[in-house]
């Protein structure tokens with residue numbers, strides 16, 4: 001055990017985590033030329049395209065240092081706030097972390113939030129100043145920033161370039177010398193932390209774990225504590241670029257487990273694996289069932305595809321346990337599903353996977369957070385509102401609560417004013433303002449999560465000219481004045497366009513929504529009035545003017561193939577349209593409330 005080191009890399013997005021991981025694998029000879037790909041740890045297609053590590057993995061490297069053999073387990077952490085619980089469990093499986101900071105960008109919001117997670121878990125932090133090869137690198141200043149942040153010595157910061165390979169040997173030395181070896185007792189009852197799982201359609205779910213005490217043996221009957229289910233360990237092993245089956249994985253080490261589990265939800269990140277015959281009395285702390293934060297309706301564009309959509313969603317759920325869904329129906333859209341996601345990125349990923357892997361064309365309705373509504377009749381019991389239509393009749397309401405977050409924003413001092421007005425506009429309350437350096441400021445706000453769902457990132461980017469980074473953590477429910485704004489097209493309410501909005505903003509947002517819908521809904525043969533309403537009260541109105549000419553009119557008597565082409569083109573444009581009453585609504589319209597600026 002004394003020659004094992006378990007570590008992760010924490011960094012703000014694009015600061016070079018994957019490139020550095022790649023370089024460490026190279027340097028330790030863990031990869032053959034043939035196995036080499038651009039970004040070794042990012043294996044999902046989608047992931048690569050987005051440049052975000054969506055699912056964490058682990059990889060083992062062998063390294064000889066001063067004549068002794070060491071085993072280095074690198075546990076990868078996903079880089080997005082939607083997956084922060086997974087990040088926290090990966091961190092809990094380690095004794096140390098490389099804190100990678102881009103020498104041109106310095107400390108950003110995710111650097112700090114991940115650092116706090118690492119410090120909470122008592123990890124040894126090794127600061128790495130990456131990208132020192134860049135002409136824009138600010139080596140001295142950024143080193144000072146890191147020293148200030150960590151309270152470490154300047155000599156402890158390792159200058160590196162994951163690109164050129166500079167500093168890699170120093171990093172490996174620091175991993176061995178500074179990160180403590182795991183503690184633990186092989187003779188105790190098995191206690192292993194699940195930090196990740198991956199769905200493999202052929203082998204079932206692969207569980208990634210870190211053994212804290214005891215050992216996990218091939219063939220052993222094991223128990224997952226949180227789900228209280230027993231399985232046989234069909235295969236255990238260590239993870240290199242490919243899996244290496246072993247007879248046993250002992251305390252201190254990291255490995256994978258295959259048990260024939262076929263559904264992702266049977267393996268919960270943060271759960272404890274123990275021996276079924278003599279279970280541990282101390283499951284590992286910090287287990288949480290991850291809860292979806294954002295909800296939206298997903299409907300097939302073609303109502304006949306409902307059953308196909310259901311089976312696609314079920315298949316997706318087999319390998320993504322954080323996706324939840326329930327059937328719902330909408331007067332406007334027919335049968336579909338109310339889906340829960342970890343965040344906006346997760347929602348986009350699911351939508352994309354439905355389209356790419358299952359060839360579904362879907363309409364997604366405006367996302368909302370989960371509200372608690374309390375009625376006067378039963379003020380103790382919360383009605384959970386995951387869909388605007390679930391909001392009880394306003395006349396019966398006692399109060400409504402909405403989820404709040406603590407937002408961390410780091411920006412340049414020039415933009416503090418802009419960022420503050422944006423956050424205040426988004427119902428944020430400033431709780432803290434710290435100058436990290438003369439030019440860099442950390443701002444903290446308490447803000448409703450719902451405001452983040454609505455076009456926050458884009459506006460933050462705009463008001464700070466790109467010089468702001470952002471991260472958040474949930475801080476619980478708070479009372480809120482909420483109303484349901486309905487949209488009527490042609491005097492008919494379209495339930496799928498309803499949104500829950502803070503009372504103070506409702507009039508303004510209702511007006512903007514009508515304007516936006518007027519832009520987005522194509523003109524048709526007749527005038528279409530668009531109205532926003534709260535209850536029976538109309539708060540805004542716009543009209544889509546009738547189309548003057550038939551699109552094909554000018555082709556009459558003309559070339560028939562040209563006419564066909566035009567019709568084809570129209571058909572394509574229709575792909576993501578839904579006929580609601582006698583009005584055709586494009587997908588963008590269902591998301592209009594997100595893009596009002």
Ligand code: GTP
Nearest residue numbers: 013014015016017018019051052079131161162163
């Ligand atoms: P996410 O996985 O999206 O969180 O990003 P990451 O932190 O893994 O960053 P990644 O390794 O993908 O690097 C981001 C970009 O920086 C890529 O274009 C890299 O080629 C580049 N990069 C990484 N390290 C260095 C470095 O030392 N020098 C220079 N010049 N570029 C680097």
